[in-house]
Amino acid sequence: MLPSSIQIVPLHPLDFAEFMDYLDDHLSDNGKDGTAYFQPSPQGQHAFSPQRAAAFRGALDVPLSQHGWRRAxxxxxxTGQIVGHVDLRSHTERWSAxxxxxxxxxxxxxxKIGLGAALIEHVELWAKQETAVGxxxxxxxxxxxxxxxxxLRSGFKITGEVRDMFKVDNQYFSYTDMTKYLYANQH
Ligand SMILES: CC(C)(COP(=O)(O)OP(=O)(O)OC[C@H]1O[C@@H](n2cnc3c(N)ncnc32)[C@H](O)[C@@H]1OP(=O)(O)O)[C@@H](O)C(=O)NCCC(=O)NCCS
Structure with missing residues (x-):
């Protein structure tokens, strides 16, 4: 079970710069020292560009009823240090509410202390309570x-794979699509 000293809280807008610093450090792990590549970008190119950061920040203010929302x-x-994150966002395509x-x-x-699983559980509950997302x-x-x-452990299913979607650092990477239906237990 997750240690009670770790709390999952909504990202406060005033903490956005701190969050970007955390994310920049987190993304520096991509493909490094035995960590699997988890971003389709070359090692060393991990900075969240100012444009992406501004888009992320702006989407946090978009009402949930509108296309383009994001919550983190x-x-x-x-000690208050950020040690994990999760975010949900609209699809780019419209009419997919x-x-x-x-x-x-x-x-x-x-x-490996259960934080990943706890983050997923947290946003699933939020999505059920606050959104029309299924x-x-x-x-x-x-x-x-x-x-x-x-x-997979959290109940997601693989729905497809695009073979060799990316070529990064001279290696091919395939892209797996996964999904979870939030109301599966109610049918
Ligand atoms: C993928 C990632 C999010 C997993 O997060 P995590 O917090 O380690 O996840 P969990 O702790 O819930 O589970 C990880 C493993 O630890 C195990 N575990 C969980 N709690 C444990 C505990 N108290 N003691 C021992 N093992 C534990 C889980 O069973 C799981 O084992 P498995 O990999 O053999 O199935 C993390 O490795 C990460 O951030 N990777 C880099 C970024 C990334 O890949 N992001 C996703 C991009 S799509």
Whole structure:
């Protein structure tokens, strides 16, 4: 069970710069020192561009009833340090209000204690309580075994794979699509 010293809370707009610093550090793990590639970008190119950061920040203010929304949560440890994150966002395509996309990560020093599973559980509950979303979708690099295991354990199903979608650092990466229907137990 997750230590009670770790709390999952909504990302406060005033904490956005701190969140970007955390994310920049988190993304620097991509493909490094035994960590699977989890972003389709070359090693070393991990900075969240100012444009992407501004789009992320702007989407946090979009009402849930409108296309283009995004919401994020952070896990903080006893000292207040961000040690994990999860976000849900609209699909790029319009007229897809019953679905959303999930992104997440856990700080390298806080993995394998159940935080990933707890972050997913947290946003599933939120989505059921606060939104019209019935399906959470995600895309994951097919080589990212730790993430795929976590998603399968959390009830996601694989719906497809695009073979050799990316060529990064001279390696091919396939892209796996997964989804979870939030009301599966009610049928
Ligand atoms: C993928 C990722 C989010 C998993 O997060 P996590 O917090 O380690 O996930 P969990 O702790 O819930 O589960 C991980 C493993 O630890 C195990 N575990 C969970 N709690 C445990 C505990 N208290 N003691 C021992 N093992 C434990 C789980 O059973 C699981 O084992 P498995 O991989 O053999 O199935 C994390 O590795 C990560 O951030 N990776 C880099 C970024 C990334 O891949 N993001 C996803 C992109 S799509």
């Amino acid at each position: 949560w952070v896990a903080r440890n006893a 019953e679905r959303c996309l999930l992104g997440m990560g856990v700080d390298r020093a806080h993995r 399906w959470i979708d995600l895309q994951v690099l097919s080589n990212n075994t730790p993430a795929i295991r976590l998603y």
